[in-house]
Amino acid sequence: MSTARDRANAIRALAMDAVQAAKSGHPGAPMGMADMAEVLWREVLKHNPANPNWPDRDRFVLSNGHGSMLIYSLLHLTGYDVSIEDLRSFRQLGSKTPGHPERGYTPGVETTTGPLGQGLANGVGLALAEKLLASTFNRTTADGRSFDIVDHCTYVFAGDGCLMEGVSHEACSLAGTLGLGKLICLYDDNGISIDGPVSGWFTDDTPGRFEAYGWQVIPGVDGHSAEAVQAALASARANPDQPTLICCKTTIGFGSPNKGGTAGSHGSPLGDEEIAKTREALNWPYPPFEIPAELSAEWDCKVRGADAENQWQQLFKEYELAFPELAAEFTRRTSNTLPAGWSASLTALLEEYQNAGKALASRQASGEIISRLSALLPELVGGSADLSGSNNTIWPEAQAVGALHPDGNYIYYGVREFGMTAIANGLALHGAIRPFTGTFLMFMEYARNAVRMSALMGLQNIHVYTHDSIGQGEDGPTHQPVEQLTNLRTTPRLNVWRPCDAVETVGAWQAAIERTEGPTALVFSRQTLAHQARSDLQRSQICQGAYVLFEPETAPVALIMATGSEVEIARVAAVRLSENGVPTRLVSMPSAEVFSAQSLAYQASVLPESIRARVAVEAGHGDYWRKWVGLEGNVVGLNEYGESAPGADVLAHFGFSAEAIERCVKELL
Numbered sequence: 001m002s003t004a005r006d007r008a009n010a011i012r013a014l015a016m017d018a019v020q021a022a023k024s025g026h027p028g029a030p031m032g033m034a035d036m037a038e039v040l041w042r043e044v045l046k047h048n049p050a051n052p053n054w055p056d057r058d059r060f061v062l063s064n065g066h067g068s069m070l071i072y073s074l075l076h077l078t079g080y081d082v083s084i085e086d087l088r089s090f091r092q093l094g095s096k097t098p099g100h101p102e103r104g105y106t107p108g109v110e111t112t113t114g115p116l117g118q119g120l121a122n123g124v125g126l127a128l129a130e131k132l133l134a135s136t137f138n139r140t141t142a143d144g145r146s147f148d149i150v151d152h153c154t155y156v157f158a159g160d161g162c163l164m165e166g167v168s169h170e171a172c173s174l175a176g177t178l179g180l181g182k183l184i185c186l187y188d189d190n191g192i193s194i195d196g197p198v199s200g201w202f203t204d205d206t207p208g209r210f211e212a213y214g215w216q217v218i219p220g221v222d223g224h225s226a227e228a229v230q231a232a233l234a235s236a237r238a239n240p241d242q243p244t245l246i247c248c249k250t251t252i253g254f255g256s257p258n259k260g261g262t263a264g265s266h267g268s269p270l271g272d273e274e275i276a277k278t279r280e281a282l283n284w285p286y287p288p289f290e291i292p293a294e295l296s297a298e299w300d301c302k303v304r305g306a307d308a309e310n311q312w313q314q315l316f317k318e319y320e321l322a323f324p325e326l327a328a329e330f331t332r333r334t335s336n337t338l339p340a341g342w343s344a345s346l347t348a349l350l351e352e353y354q355n356a357g358k359a360l361a362s363r364q365a366s367g368e369i370i371s372r373l374s375a376l377l378p379e380l381v382g383g384s385a386d387l388s389g390s391n392n393t394i395w396p397e398a399q400a401v402g403a404l405h406p407d408g409n410y411i412y413y414g415v416r417e418f419g420m421t422a423i424a425n426g427l428a429l430h431g432a433i434r435p436f437t438g439t440f441l442m443f444m445e446y447a448r449n450a451v452r453m454s455a456l457m458g459l460q461n462i463h464v465y466t467h468d469s470i471g472q473g474e475d476g477p478t479h480q481p482v483e484q485l486t487n488l489r490t491t492p493r494l495n496v497w498r499p500c501d502a503v504e505t506v507g508a509w510q511a512a513i514e515r516t517e518g519p520t521a522l523v524f525s526r527q528t529l530a531h532q533a534r535s536d537l538q539r540s541q542i543c544q545g546a547y548v549l550f551e552p553e554t555a556p557v558a559l560i561m562a563t564g565s566e567v568e569i570a571r572v573a574a575v576r577l578s579e580n581g582v583p584t585r586l587v588s589m590p591s592a593e594v595f596s597a598q599s600l601a602y603q604a605s606v607l608p609e610s611i612r613a614r615v616a617v618e619a620g621h622g623d624y625w626r627k628w629v630g631l632e633g634n635v636v637g638l639n640e641y642g643e644s645a646p647g648a649d650v651l652a653h654f655g656f657s658a659e660a661i662e663r664c665v666k667e668l669l
């Protein structure tokens with residue numbers, strides 16, 4: 001039997017050799033964390049390399065994602081479908097081993113990491129999901145038999161960079177409050193970041209900081225001692241009430257005689273000469289990408305993993321007998337299937353709102369709809385960054401989640417937009433939960449990179465943004481979004497909806513819930529919106545992203561397209577123009593992305609090429625609309641910041657009126 005150090009050296013060798021072969025990458029972090037990882041992955045982590053998607057596996061997050069060769073080495077060594085050839089093609093096009101861990105590229109990678117700090121926040125979401133699901137599904141029979149079918153830990157590796165990032169504060173503070181006892185973070189305390197020794201820019205009392213959050217902290221652990229790491233992990237697992245931070249003192253680039261302990265090993269290949277010296281220092285005589293058979297055998301976790309999963313499968317079989325309905329619900333939710341009758345319920349809801357004809361702010365309509373959806377979808381878990389009432393994300397039957405109340409479905413995230421969004425990404429990553437979050441559209445920017453990560457990963461996360469324009473009024477320019485809609489619409493894989501009334505709001509929610517390929521931003525007004533009359537056909541076309549809402553009696557010569565609060569003034573303009581000799585069509589376009597995905601024939605039927613006099617109207621930055629109006633069209637938009645005044649006055653001040661739209665159309669003819 002080899003030593004733990006020998007086994008860890010396999011990671012070190014693979015990391016330095018792969019980075020050298022790629023001529024780029026980060027050898028220092030994997031070499032520094034190899035001993036910690038050896039203990040965790042071989043002895044503690046509950047995982048089955050043959051089935052990376054088994055629902056009750058432990059989750060592992062490499063928050064310092066630049067150390068990607070650490071996780072790729074671990075996946076290879078423990079027996080996942082990651083071959084030595086895959087390691088050789090580190091950072092190459094089409095490989096399973098991209099520069100940073102990317103969800104969906106590599107079996108066993110739970111989340112995409114690299115933007116520092118966010119992996120840790122995802123970990124908070126993963127651990128929170130476990131806690132919520134455990135309380136929903138775990139049961140004890142009358143004769144005292146426990147069925148803990150949801151019972152797994154979330155382990156996070158994080159570095160100095162992750163802890164310097166503000167998002168770590170937001171997420172870890174909430175994790176402490178919520179008492180996420182199965183969240184265990186191992187901090188790679190190596191005193192180095194890219195610019196050198198962190199003593200010049202990072203002198204926090206990290207243990208004190210996490211204790212203040214309510215975490216259990218295990219300070220001063222020798223990250224190169226397997227026994228010390230083992231003992232710390234045991235103490236962490238023994239505490240069910242608090243998340244644990246294990247501070248592991250390590251040496252970056254451990255083993256490299258000249259670059260170890262320095263920023264020189266952080267982000268570039270060690271070089272052939274230094275690699276040779278490191279092999280000698282580590283007593284690792286094997287050629288690149290070669291692991292001796294004995295070591296490979298000791299690393300292999302396939303048998304242990306299969307046993308662990310089989311035990312769980314057996315437990316689940318018995319659970320199915322004891323609790324058939326819960327078991328069926330667990331299977332439905334983990335397989336991401338909507339409940340029976342979903343489509344019919346939503347069709348009825350659309351019809352109900354069409355018939356009711358109520359004028360409502362879309363945020364208010366959204367609040368009503370959430371309440372209805374929640375009755376259909378127990379997997380829906382909402383929340384807001386301290387704006388629950390304003391965002392209308394809370395509903396009367398909602399139950400708050402707390403440390404002692406894991407049976408809730410509403411999360412008071414506090415004023416933490418970035419943390420909230422990254423935590424919700426973790427909830428979505430876990431599976432069996434459909435998260436949505438809320439804030440003002442303006443403060444989406446605080447969360448911006450987590451929104452991007454939800455899109456990059458194609459997560460089913462729903463971002464509710466209210467107070468969607470200068471129409472929000474009195475709070476003034478700091479609170480009035482201008483460029484944010486364009487920002488969201490140019491985010492690949494993200495769908496944006498800005499509905500014009502309560503009926504379109506139902507359609508937007510339906511689309512967001514049914515979407516499996518990525519996240520959705522739902523953008524709602526603060527102010528009341530008029531109800532729009534629709535035929536059955538028009539109502540059925542909402543889900544196509546854009547449709548003709550008003551058609552003149554004679555062939556249109558002009559066309560107005562609008563979204564959200566501007567649809568009503570655009571309708572007034574289109575009707576008046578049509579009555580006064582300029583037959584004008586009105587297109588409501590609540591989701592340009594969804595419309596863009598329709599057949600060209602449908603798109604042409606809504607926006608015929610022959611109509612060149614096109615005006616787009618939206619109380620936001622106008623440039624986005626240029627692609628829809630063409631060279632001969634025009635945009636009624638806003639390329640400046642707003643003003644503080646009642647919303648209607650601000651909108652009128654910036655030219656959002658039926659008269660201004662009419663003038664704009666006439667100018668084109």
Ligand SMILES: Cc1ncc(C[n+]2csc(CCOP(=O)(O)OP(=O)(O)O)c2C)c(N)n1
Pocket residue numbers: 028029064066114115116158159160161162165188190192193194252266
């Ligand atoms: C949000 C973000 N900012 C900057 C970077 C670039 N970056 C990658 S690693 C790193 C230094 C991180 O230091 P540490 O976590 O201590 O890593 P170590 O050098 O110890 O491996 C930086 C600034 C990043 N990946 N993400």
Ligand SMILES: [Mg+2]
Pocket residue numbers: 159160161188189190191192193
């Ligand atoms: Mg560091």
